[in-house]
Amino acid sequence: MTDTLSTTLTSSPTERRSNQSDSLYETLTVGIMTGRIQPGDKLNELVLAEEFGVSRAPIREALRRLQEKGLVTHVAHQGVRVISPTLEDFLSLLDVREALEGMASRLAATEMASDELDRLADVVEQHGRELQRNPDGPYVQNDFDNDFHVRIARGCRNPVLTDLLCDQFYPRLKLCRTRHGLVKGRGLAAWNEHRRILAALMERDGDVAELLMRRHVRSARAALLSSVPGSNGRPPV
Structure with a gap:
């Protein structure tokens, strides 16, 4: 778990999920922007949840925001992948x-x-x-x-x-x-x-x-x- 994600404990489970989602979104965005996460890479909810030590709900929300930003796309029968722009x-x-x-x-x-x-x-x-x-x-x-x-x-x-x-x-x-x-x-x-x-x-x-x-x-x-x-x-x- 990253330092940022580990500091998101709050009194409210809803607030905690929101803070975790924000941190995940920023972490994944930086990863994509720097090339650590490559175009075409698959972003698996379960794998990410295990990597960051969180539930799948904040992962799902972070991926939704990345999709709205045009950085990832949902491919039928393949899941979420980083876009590979032509x-x-x-x-x-x-x-x-x-x-x-x-x-x-x-x-x-x-x-x-x-x-x-x-x-x-x-x-x-x-x-x-x-x-x-x-x-x-x-x-x-x-x-x-x-x-x-x-x-x-x-x-x-x-x-x-x-x-x-x-x-x-x-x-x-x-x-x-x-x-x-x-x-x-x-x-x-x-x-x-x-x-x-x-x-x-x-x-x-x-x-x-x-x-x-x-x-x-x-x-x-x-x-x-x-x-x-x-x-x-x-x-x-």
């Missing part, structure tokens, strides 16, 4: 991402406080230092709270858009990256695009910020396609 799924997410993040950037240009922009600039600078050590490497942002896109999504001050991006969209996008990998050599280009978006945000120019963010996502999509053998930069048929 390249087409990845490209479809990027199409939607362009629109949502473009809107978030436009709103963030006027809504983010000056100290938030300063912290965002610190994040970009930190990422730059990491890339200098490996210029040909990927632009990896494992810290969710210090992710460039997450900070903009939170700074747009639109709770519906923030929830769509941070709670529903980014986990599925990260799973796609886990499944298909990152594009080699894309890191430095992505960082420079982030710098230009940051400059537009600092200038409070929402139109330019949206335009640059849309270009950034389109560049990521093009880089992904170019890395697929035999695609010639075209979506698979």
